[in-house]
Amino acid sequence: MSLPVSSSSSPVAHPSGLVARVRRAGASPGAMTAVAAALVSALALGWVLAAGESRAQAPATPAAAAPAKPALTVQTVAPQSATLPVTLAVNGNVAPWQEALVGAEAAGLRLIEVRADVGDRVARGAVLARFDSAPVRADLAQAEAALAEARATLAEAAANAQRARGIAGSGALSEQAVQQFLVAEQTAAARVAAQEATVQAQRLRLAQTEVRAPDAGVISARSATVGAVAGAGQELFRLIRGGRLEWRAEVPSADIGRVRAGQAARVTTPSGAVVEGAVRRVAPTVDTATRNGLVYVDLKPGENSDVRAGMFVRGSFRFDSAPALTVPASALILRDGFEMVVLVDGESRARASKVRVLGREGDRVAIDGLPATARVVVRGGAFLTDGDLVRVVDAPRS
Numbered sequence: 201m202s203l204p205v206s207s208s209s210s211p212v213a214h215p216s217g218l219v220a221r222v223r224r225a226g227a228s229p230g231a232m233t234a235v236a237a238a239l240v241s242a243l244a245l246g247w248v249l250a251a252g253e254s255r256a257q258a259p260a261t262p263a264a265a266a267p268a269k270p271a272l273t274v275q276t277v278a279p280q281s282a283t284l285p286v287t288l289a290v291n292g293n294v295a296p297w298q299e300a301l302v303g304a305e306a307a308g309l310r311l312i313e314v315r316a317d318v319g320d321r322v323a324r325g326a327v328l329a330r331f332d333s334a335p336v337r338a339d340l341a342q343a344e345a346a347l348a349e350a351r352a353t354l355a356e357a358a359a360n361a362q363r364a365r366g367i368a369g370s371g372a373l374s375e376q377a378v379q380q381f382l383v384a385e386q387t388a389a390a391r392v393a394a395q396e397a398t399v400q401a402q403r404l405r406l407a408q409t410e411v412r413a414p415d416a417g418v419i420s421a422r423s424a425t426v427g428a429v430a431g432a433g434q435e436l437f438r439l440i441r442g443g444r445l446e447w448r449a450e451v452p453s454a455d456i457g458r459v460r461a462g463q464a465a466r467v468t469t470p471s472g473a474v475v476e477g478a479v480r481r482v483a484p485t486v487d488t489a490t491r492n493g494l495v496y497v498d499l500k501p502g503e504n505s506d507v508r509a510g511m512f513v514r515g516s517f518r519f520d521s522a523p524a525l526t527v528p529a530s531a532l533i534l535r536d537g538f539e540m541v542v543l544v545d546g547e548s549r550a551r552a553s554k555v556r557v558l559g560r561e562g563d564r565v566a567i568d569g570l571p572a573t574a575r576v577v578v579r580g581g582a583f584l585t586d587g588d589l590v591r592v593v594d595a596p597r598s
Contacts, residue, residue, distance in 0.1 A: 270591040272583060276544050276575040279525035284566045286519040287559040288458065290449045294467075294511040297444035297498070300415060302437040304430035305408040306331055314424045321443060322413045328437055329424050331409040340402035347395035354388035361385035411436060418443045420509065445499045445509055447477060449517075450492040456482065459517055465497045467507070467515035475499050475507050479517070524558050524566035530579040532557070532565055541567070542581030543574050544592055550577070550584040 309331035316328040364381035367373055411424075421438035430436065447467050451459060463479045476499075483494040497515070501507045531541050532555075540552045553574075558566040570576070575592070577584070584590065 268589050270548070271550075271588040272580055273591045273593060274544070274550075274580055274584075275578040275593050277528065277531075277578055279527050279567070279570055279572055279574060279576060280564075281523060281572070282526045282561075282564065282566070283521050283523050284526065284559045284561045284564070285521050286524070286566070287516040288451070288455055288519070289514065289516045289557060289560075290451050290455075291512065291514050292447050292449035292494075294445055294447055294499070294507055294509055294513060296420065296440040296509050297446045298441040299420065300417070300439040300441055301435055302328060302411060302414065302439055304331070304411065304432060304434045304436055306336070306405055307432035308429065309333075309335065309409060311424060311426055311428050311430060314422075314426055316413075316419050316422065316437060318419050318422050320419045322416065322419060322439070324413055324416045326413045327410050328413055328419075329411040331411075331430070333406055333409040336402065336406045336409055340399065340406055343395065343398040343402045347392065347399050350388065350391040350395045354385070354392045357381075357385040357388035413439060415439065415441045416443075417441045440509065445501060445507060446480065447497040447499055447513065447515060449495040449497060449515060450490070451495050453486045453491045453493060456486070456493040456495070458519065459495050464518050465515055466518065467497070467499060467513050469505075469507050469511065469513055471506050473506055475501050475505055477515075522558075524568065525570060525572060526561075526564040526566050527570075527576050528578055529560065529563045529565050531576050531581065532567075533582045535582075540581075541570065542577040542584055543570075544577060544590060548590055548592055550581075550588040550590055551586050552581070552584075 311329060312332050313330040314328070315330075316322055316326075322328065361381045361384065364373060364378040368375075368378045417439045419437055420440050422436070424430075424436040447465070449465070459479060459482055461479050461481060465477045465479060467475045467477060469475065477497040478500075479495055480498045481496045483496070486493040495517075499507060507513075527541060533540050533542065533552075535552060538554050539557055540554050543551050543553050545551060553570065555567040555569040558568055560566070577590075
């Protein structure tokens, strides 16, 4: 059976019209039912395709952009103007003012006594150690005996020379014999002088069996050991002359010109103790590698001070007071080796700014390099990076 094709432009005809055409064509009821079912399925498929096409052609609705969230809630303050003592903070090592090396002068002697130890404060000329003096005393006794013999020989030669002078020209003695007596006197006198020098050398060697402090001070090192046989010049002790210590401050070349001899300085030890001092000398050269110059500061440690040679400490030089902008000490951060503060701009964005510390007074820090209208993050700046969005809460002025 063939069915007529509709000339309608619609892709799917209404089912009732199609069924009517099938009836007019004389189709059986079963064929009509099948045709109706097929037409219903085709109609449903057309609706699905039409719906999908309409959705594909509809413009997409953009999603709403999520608002940026602040990285941190911070308090800000404006720099305050104040008059504070200007200081220059630097680091450096503590070292002895001068260190004396105490060594053995006598060679080949055995050390029998050590009287000084590390940390002892000794006076000038104090006995630090003793060597065995028995061999030296024996040599001294032998030299003294030789000296006595030489003096006796000299006395005899002098008497013979005196007689020879008395009879010279009388013909009793030849001129040659007289001359021999006179030469014998001179030779005996020279031997006496040589033996006196030998005795003096042995007495000096005997004195060297006692090792004495060349100056008053504090023993900083000891290598002397009882029973050891020391060679000439071997180090036995090290002595900090006068017990004086100095701080060798490493000052940047840009600031070393501000430091003068006699200027006050202050050193803080690792335990927090503060030691006062004064500049003794400023080095005439600057290290080409670090661009730092050394400033030698005489320290005045008290009896109970814990400052020690070899410490690496932080200290400062104090200059005249001057007006400056100050911020809380908590606002200062250290980043990439530079001292910085974090500022907040008009869009609540964080930005780190390098500053130069002029001085400290309590919990305030005098700085240079900021405008008076800047908004400085009080604390927490170390957790922010440039461009971070922050929520600002103004801190009360202190």
